[in-house]
Amino acid sequence: MTSSLSVIVLFENHEQCLAGCLDSVIDNHLATEIILVNGGSTDGSTAIARSYEAKYPNVTLIKQPYRGVAAARNHGVGKAHGEYVIFVSGDDKIGGASLGKLYCIGSAAQADMVCGLIIDQRTSRVIDSCPTHLYDQVMPGIEGFTALVKANAYNPLPYGYMYRKEWLEQCNLSFDEESINADEFWMQSAFLFANKVLFTSIAFYYLAPKPLLIHDIDLDGPPHAKDLLRTGALLFDLAKSYSFEESQRIYNSCIYANALRVYMSGFRIVTALRTHSIFELPTHNMHSFKEIKNDISSEISSLCQMYYSRASDFEQEYQAWLNNPCDPIVSNMTEVELEQKRIILVYNGPAWQHYEDTLANLPPNYVITLDRKYKDRAFAIVFYMPGLNEHLYGDIEKPEGQIWIRWNMEPETKFLWMLNEELNDVFDLRMDYHSYADIVCPYYAGFKVSKIALNITPEQKKNKICMLISSRVNQSRREEYVAELMQYVDIDSYGRLYKNSSMEGEDKGWESKIALYGQYKFVIAFENSILEDYVTEKLYDPLLAGSVPIYMGAPNVHEFTPASDCLINTDYFTSPKELASYLKQCYEDDTEYMKYHRWREEPWNETFVKKVEIQDESPFIRLCQVLDGKDSDQ
Incomplete structure (x- = not known):
C-alpha cells in the first residue's frame, strides 16, 4: 500500500469514542493508512475496530498479544508504509483537513518532526502551546527542544507530532518496551536525533479528558515511580555526554532540566505511596546536580533549581515518613x-x-x-x-x-x-x-513565660530594625509596604526579600534567628496573608527574642498576645511614612520604646494564658478526646 501518512491508533476500552476517533481520521481525505492496535480491550471496542477494517481497505487491525503501549507503538511503526507516521489515542480526535496541511508542509521541508497544536476537546483551548515565535520555523531538534524548555512548553508525549518514517528507522528510534514511562526518553532522544523540526500553528490533535494515569496508587504507583527515577538517571547520563563548553551549555542545561523534571515527578509519586509493604526507594543520581549546578546556563538555572528543590523536598518528606516512630x-x-x-x-x-x-x-x-x-x-x-x-x-x-x-x-x-x-x-x-x-492548632503553642527574654534595656539594642522574609507569598501586600517604609528608615534585611544583610557565623536555623532578633530594637513581623486568627511565628519569635515586632496581619491579633502593648501594629498608622516617623521617635526616646517591654515583667492577659495552657497537650491527644466525645454525643 502506498500512502502519505500512517496513523497508528492505540485503543483500550474506548467503545464510546473509538468510532468518532476513526471517523475524524478518515474525514481528512488524505491517502492514509490507519493501523489499529488493541490495548487489551474488554468492551465493544474490538468489534468496532473490526467493522472499520471490514469497511475500509486502508484500515488494518493488528492481531497480536498486547505487551504494553511501547510495544504496540513499535509494532505499529514496523507495519507502517507511510512517509510519515503519527500516534493517536482511541479516545482522541484529529481536526478536519489538518493532516493534509501538516503532511504537505512537513514533506516539502523534509522535516523529521512536524509539530502541530494540541487542543482540549472540552474547552477548545490550546494545551502546551509552543511559543508563537517558533511558528513556521525549521530548526535542528536540539534547538527546538531548548526553545520549548526555556518557554516551559516542552511536552514529553509523542502525540501532537508527525514523524518521518525513514528517519525513525535510520536512527533506530524505538520505545523502550521495559519502561512504563517510555515516552520520556523517546521524546528526548527524538529531539536530539532530529536534523529538522518544523513548528506550525496548525491545530490538529484534539485531546479528550483523560482518566488519571495511576488508577490505584497502591498497585500502579511503585513501578511507575521506580521507572521515573530510572528514566531520570538515564537522562542524567545522557546530559553527561554533552559538555558545558559555551557552544553546548544551553543544550546540556536543558537536558538536565528535563531530567530533574522527571525526577520531580517520580519523587512526587514516591512521597504519595506511604505504604511500607510495597515500595523500596531505588538508588538514583539526582543529587549529582549539586556538583554541576554552577555550570548550568543562567537562562535555565532557576528552572533547574526549582525542579531540584521540589524533587528534594518530596524525597525528604518520604524519608521523614519512612523513619516516623x-x-x-x-x-x-x-x-x-x-x-x-x-x-x-x-x-x-x-x-x-x-x-x-x-x-x-x-x-x-x-x-x-x-x-x-x-x-x-x-x-x-x-x-x-x-x-x-x-x-x-x-x-x-x-x-x-x-x-x-x-x-x-x-x-x-x-x-x-x-x-x-x-x-x-x-x-x-x-x-x-x-x-x-x-x-x-495555633502558632503560640509553647509560648511560655519561662522562654521569653527578660531584663531588657535600651543599651542592649545596638541595632534598629531587621527583617527576615523569604517567601514571595504577598496576599497581604507586605512587599509594597516594606518597600515604601525603607524609603524613610533603614531596615537590615536578611531574607530573600530586599536582602541587604547576611548573618555571621553558622546558620543554626531557629536558634540563629532568635539570636539575630535579640540584637535589634524592632523586627518586621508582616504576615503573608491578612485573616482572622492567622497569627504566626512572625509575631512570637521577636517577642521571645526580646525585640518589638512591627506587626501587619490578623485584625484580631490582640486576642493572641500576652499584652496589648507588646507590639506596634501598622493598622494604627495612616501610612508607612507616619510609622517611620514614630519609629524614629522610639530610637530617641527610651521611655517610649521601653513601654513595649513592660509586659515582660507584668501578669499576662489571662485569656491568652489559658489558650497557651490548652496547647500543653498535643493536638493529636486532643483529637482523641474529641473523637471520644463524638461517641458520647451519639
Missing part, C-alpha cells in the same frame, strides 16, 4: 491487639511534625499510623490540606462511619481550593489555627 508500634502488634485499637491514620502531614510526645501520652485505646495500607480500616483519617493535591491520585472512598479531619496551618486564601464548600463538606472535624476549630 508511629509505624513500628503498629506493625509489631498482633491482629488481635490491633482489633482492640482505634486507628488514626495521618494520611499526609508537614515535614516539621513530630510524634514522639504524642505517642508517649496517647490514650491506650488509640494508635497512630502513617501507613496508608490501613486507610480502609482506620477509625479516623487526618488530611493535611496544604500539599494534599500532591498525594491524591483520584478519589478516596470514605467508608461509612469513618471520621475525616481537615488539618491546616496555612492561610486558606493561599490555596483557594480549600475554600470549596463541596470539598469541606466531606470532612467531619477541623484541626487548624482558627479559634472555632474542633482542635485548635
Whole structure:
C-alpha cells in the first residue's frame, strides 16, 4: 500500500469514542493508512475496530498479544508504509483537513518532526502551546527542544507530532518496551536525533479528558515511580555526554532540566505511596546536580533549581515518613491487639511534625499510623490540606462511619481550593489555627513565660530594625509596604526579600534567628496573608527574642498576645511614612520604646494564658478526646 501518512491508533476500552476517533481520521481525505492496535480491550471496542477494517481497505487491525503501549507503538511503526507516521489515542480526535496541511508542509521541508497544536476537546483551548515565535520555523531538534524548555512548553508525549518514517528507522528510534514511562526518553532522544523540526500553528490533535494515569496508587504507583527515577538517571547520563563548553551549555542545561523534571515527578509519586509493604526507594543520581549546578546556563538555572528543590523536598518528606516512630508500634502488634485499637491514620502531614510526645501520652485505646495500607480500616483519617493535591491520585472512598479531619496551618486564601464548600463538606472535624476549630492548632503553642527574654534595656539594642522574609507569598501586600517604609528608615534585611544583610557565623536555623532578633530594637513581623486568627511565628519569635515586632496581619491579633502593648501594629498608622516617623521617635526616646517591654515583667492577659495552657497537650491527644466525645454525643 502506498500512502502519505500512517496513523497508528492505540485503543483500550474506548467503545464510546473509538468510532468518532476513526471517523475524524478518515474525514481528512488524505491517502492514509490507519493501523489499529488493541490495548487489551474488554468492551465493544474490538468489534468496532473490526467493522472499520471490514469497511475500509486502508484500515488494518493488528492481531497480536498486547505487551504494553511501547510495544504496540513499535509494532505499529514496523507495519507502517507511510512517509510519515503519527500516534493517536482511541479516545482522541484529529481536526478536519489538518493532516493534509501538516503532511504537505512537513514533506516539502523534509522535516523529521512536524509539530502541530494540541487542543482540549472540552474547552477548545490550546494545551502546551509552543511559543508563537517558533511558528513556521525549521530548526535542528536540539534547538527546538531548548526553545520549548526555556518557554516551559516542552511536552514529553509523542502525540501532537508527525514523524518521518525513514528517519525513525535510520536512527533506530524505538520505545523502550521495559519502561512504563517510555515516552520520556523517546521524546528526548527524538529531539536530539532530529536534523529538522518544523513548528506550525496548525491545530490538529484534539485531546479528550483523560482518566488519571495511576488508577490505584497502591498497585500502579511503585513501578511507575521506580521507572521515573530510572528514566531520570538515564537522562542524567545522557546530559553527561554533552559538555558545558559555551557552544553546548544551553543544550546540556536543558537536558538536565528535563531530567530533574522527571525526577520531580517520580519523587512526587514516591512521597504519595506511604505504604511500607510495597515500595523500596531505588538508588538514583539526582543529587549529582549539586556538583554541576554552577555550570548550568543562567537562562535555565532557576528552572533547574526549582525542579531540584521540589524533587528534594518530596524525597525528604518520604524519608521523614519512612523513619516516623508511629509505624513500628503498629506493625509489631498482633491482629488481635490491633482489633482492640482505634486507628488514626495521618494520611499526609508537614515535614516539621513530630510524634514522639504524642505517642508517649496517647490514650491506650488509640494508635497512630502513617501507613496508608490501613486507610480502609482506620477509625479516623487526618488530611493535611496544604500539599494534599500532591498525594491524591483520584478519589478516596470514605467508608461509612469513618471520621475525616481537615488539618491546616496555612492561610486558606493561599490555596483557594480549600475554600470549596463541596470539598469541606466531606470532612467531619477541623484541626487548624482558627479559634472555632474542633482542635485548635495555633502558632503560640509553647509560648511560655519561662522562654521569653527578660531584663531588657535600651543599651542592649545596638541595632534598629531587621527583617527576615523569604517567601514571595504577598496576599497581604507586605512587599509594597516594606518597600515604601525603607524609603524613610533603614531596615537590615536578611531574607530573600530586599536582602541587604547576611548573618555571621553558622546558620543554626531557629536558634540563629532568635539570636539575630535579640540584637535589634524592632523586627518586621508582616504576615503573608491578612485573616482572622492567622497569627504566626512572625509575631512570637521577636517577642521571645526580646525585640518589638512591627506587626501587619490578623485584625484580631490582640486576642493572641500576652499584652496589648507588646507590639506596634501598622493598622494604627495612616501610612508607612507616619510609622517611620514614630519609629524614629522610639530610637530617641527610651521611655517610649521601653513601654513595649513592660509586659515582660507584668501578669499576662489571662485569656491568652489559658489558650497557651490548652496547647500543653498535643493536638493529636486532643483529637482523641474529641473523637471520644463524638461517641458520647451519639
